[in-house]
Amino acid sequence: MSFEYTPPKYAQLIAELERRIDAGEYPPGSPLPSEHQLMAEFGMARPTVVKALGVLRDQGWIVTHQGKGRFVRGRPAIPTSQQARAGRELLDRKEAQVSSRLLVSGEVEVPNRIASYLGLKPASPVMLRRSLIEHDNEPTEISSTWLPVAVAQGTALGEPEELKQGIRRYVESAAGTALDHIIEHVTARNPSKEECSLLGVKSSAALLAVYAVACDATGRPWVVVESVLPGDRHELEDAYPIR
Numbered sequence: 001m002s003f004e005y006t007p008p009k010y011a012q013l014i015a016e017l018e019r020r021i022d023a024g025e026y027p028p029g030s031p032l033p034s035e036h037q038l039m040a041e042f043g044m045a046r047p048t049v050v051k052a053l054g055v056l057r058d059q060g061w062i063v064t065h066q067g068k069g070r071f072v073r074g075r076p077a078i079p080t081s082q083q084a085r086a087g088r089e090l091l092d093r094k095e096a097q098v099s100s101r102l103l104v105s106g107e108v109e110v111p112n113r114i115a116s117y118l119g120l121k122p123a124s125p126v127m128l129r130r131s132l133i134e135h136d137n138e139p140t141e142i143s144s145t146w147l148p149v150a151v152a153q154g155t156a157l158g159e160p161e162e163l164k165q166g167i168r169r170y171v172e173s174a175a176g177t178a179l180d181h182i183i184e185h186v187t188a189r190n191p192s193k194e195e196c197s198l199l200g201v202k203s204s205a206a207l208l209a210v211y212a213v214a215c216d217a218t219g220r221p222w223v224v225v226e227s228v229l230p231g232d233r234h235e236l237e238d239a240y241p242i243r
Helices: 009-023 035-042 046-058 086-092 112-118 167-175 193-199
Strands: 062-065 069-072 099-109 125-135 138-148 181-189 207-215 221-230
Touching: 009 035, 009 046, 035 046, 046 062, 086 167, 086 181, 086 207, 086 221, 099 138, 112 125, 112 138, 112 207, 112 221, 138 193, 167 221, 193 221
Parallel strands: none
Antiparallel strands: 062 069, 099 125, 125 138, 138 221, 181 207, 207 221
């Protein structure tokens, strides 16, 4: 598998607009070029431009005023939350810090959801590292790490030994790039037969599945960390500023 990669067009536009805002070409309070101006300058279709602008708005770089257009806010302040976000905690968690039992460590066929998150073709081989997490001798979580085979080759990620660092460090070292942001997906579902056995829950139980997709600054996904939690033993909490 090659590491050669061209960022999607919307990610290229995001990176360029962020650069211009950082450089002062678009100072805070100034109007952003219109969709049509950006389409003409970058040769991109309207849906691509709209997607890029939506990301910049959600991340706090720009603000939209109804009937007036989009305006620059500047580089968003990074909130110093007292509680780490779930995805970041999963990415940085060391196996030695938790009581866990390694269930799988090796190549498997990628599930459709994970293939979509990693940009892989269906049925491609993918490296899976899965552990059962326990607390007070009670199973509380199934943690799975999914990543392209080429990233894991030659690292400890595919070995049966306990990892001495968080997943993030291994991936950044193997990929030769820094992970920049995480996209989280949270779903609720019933357990599979295997999950019933591992977690000691009934087939009618509700599980929370948290998928943390870690990407570099261009938007390229490198690793997915999945956490499957019994709904009656966990509560997800987050705190963030209102913009």
